[in-house]
Amino acid sequence: MDKPLTKPSIREINERVILAAAESVFAERGFSGATMSMIAKRAGSPKANIHYYFPTKETLYRAVVARVLTAWLDAARSFDASDDPKEALTAYIGAKMDLAREMPLSSQIYASEMMRGAPVVQDYLETTLSAWVAERSGVVRRWIAQGKLKPIEPKYLFFMIWATTQHYANAAHEMATLEGGPLSDEAFERAKGQVAQTVLFGVAAGG
Amino acid sequence: MDKPLTKPSIREINERVILAAAESVFAERGFSGATMSMIAKRAGSPKANIHYYFPTKETLYRAVVARVLTAWLDAARSFDASDDPKEALTAYIGAKMDLAREMPLSSQIYASEMMRGAPVVQDYLETTLSAWVAERSGVVRRWIAQGKLKPIEPKYLFFMIWATTQHYANAAHEMATLEGGPLSDEAFERAKGQVAQTVLFGVAAGG
DNA sequence: ACGCCATTTGACCGATCGGTCAGATTCGCG
């Protein structure tokens, strides 16, 4: 879907460029710390032209956040890849970890949104995410009933997965300092494996 | 130590009030989003008086962050409470969880600091925290050598603990929305237990 | 009571913020 049958219009191109610039600035400085001039400079346009495409700073911010949420939901789908808890959780944790590594800016914006009380994504929390959690909690409870998992509270399991994976974006700088440099691909893959292993062993039915 | 032998001076009282006000504003809006007038209003003093005690916004911010770090290190000490991995990890996770619940503002400020690349606490990361991790990694490796833990990379274990506990501060609003209200004390205690249990089972030597 | 220093305060400053606007320029279609 969404194939470029027609060549992208000037509007499409520029909105894309501006959104990318805005994402990086919002991630670095937060909503209040970001300035329109900074975004304009990074996008390579005069400030007035940014306002031509996105009338206000808040409009622009909402557009950036909207992109973040779609990426989030895409990764969430990997949870449904299998009916087996081991496979499903491994796939989900892996997808979330990859997301944090490949789109750290988005992850940081999402975290900042939450810390500020979700002024923009509140309704997403109440509708889409609530529904997702309710549905998948049912799946986890079924696994528990089938004796495949310990009797845990599904919500806290999801919190733990979100926390851990998000941390690899939020605290990338802290980790880099402690490691003496950015995590290599190999180190990241080992981290991914250990997180998945730990969670799986932690919740797997005793045996 | 530090007993109030003499009654606190005007300076001590006011600095305390200002720091508390500043902490809440910085946590809500981030460094750039916080304004001196907002802090002044919350502290109940005119803005000029804030500048009398803390000459610049950055000075004030650094003072707030300094308090956060001492609370951090206090909680970290609970890791050394025992030589037994089960007890030590349970105590450490519990202390960190309590910290996130009792001082959510501090936790959020710390997270924001990291996301902005640690402009203020960089040297703390390179010295104090690095040393702490190096030392405790040695302890974990000893436990592994004694067959008490799976052969894991200690650093990723710490990352996971930090991530999970910090999440209960950073994402408190997200959790509250999904739970239909703030986590009760009971719910929080259950979460704490499940996190500790999951991590312990996840890293405990098989058997 | 006096005098000295700490503290408090409202008025004020230049810089920068988000946003506006009119006019110049370019695009795309007949």
Added chain:
DNA sequence: CGCGAATCTGACCGATCGGTCAAATGGCGT
């Protein structure tokens, strides 16, 4: 090519920012 719409841009605006300052007020030892 011609022309209306879309796009671009420098100049500009009021509001607010962090920070300053001189004068007023208060606390306290003697």
